Amino acid sequence: TxxxxxIVSTGSMTEIVSTGDNSTIITNxxxxxxxxxxxxxxxxxxxxxxxxxxxxxxxxxxxxYDHGCINNVKTEYVDGVNIKEDTWYGIKxxxxxxxxxxxxxx
Numbered sequence: 391t392x393x394x395x396x397i398v399s400t401g402s403m404t405e406i407v408s409t410g411d412n413s414t415i416i417t418n419x420x421x422x423x424x425x426x427x428x429x430x431x432x433x434x435x436x437x438x439x440x441x442x443x444x445x446x447x448x449x450x451x452x453x454x455y456d457h458g459c460i461n462n463v464k465t466e467y468v469d470g471v472n473i474k475e476d477t478w479y480g481i482k483x484x485x486x487x488x489x490x491x492x493x494x495x496x
Contacts, residue, residue, distance in 0.1 A: 423478075423491050436460075441489055443478045446470045452481040 408415055411428040420438040430447040438455040446468050454462040462484035466473045473479065473486060480489040 421492060425491075439480065441478050441480045441491060443476060443491075444468050446475045448475075450479070452479070452486070454481045454484065 407425045408428055408431065411430055413426070413428055413431045414433075415424055415426065415431065416434045416436075417424060417440070418436045420440070422435055422437055422440045424433055424435060424440075424442045424444075426433060426442070426444040426448060428448075429445045431444060432449050433442055433444060434451045435442055436453045440452055442450050442452065444450055448468045449465065450468060450473070451463065451465040453460050454464075462481060464481050464484060464486060466486055468475050474488075478489045478491055479486045481487070
């Protein structure tokens with residue numbers, strides 16, 4: 391919580407919830423969920439099966455892995471139209487897809 395926070399996390403099955411604006415969140419690990427309620431944030435999820443939910447104005451980057459290697463990297467701006475705010479996204483075949491959080495999350 392708070393403006394301009396910098397959050398860095400490494401580890402599997404991690405959940406990060408951030409409520410501040412203008413924050414940077416970077417994760418590395420598989421099965422990570424990031425729920426960002428702040429505006430104008432920057433989020434990078436590097437790892438297998440990562441998911442993110444953010445507000446309009448946030449820039450999100452997800453990676454897709456295949457057999458331990460990065461297969462795709464995709465960055466999008468949450469504009470409320472193409473990428474909706476308050477909607478969970480993952481990456482599949484190089485494109486953002488709507489999804490749900492993991493059963494042990496939320």
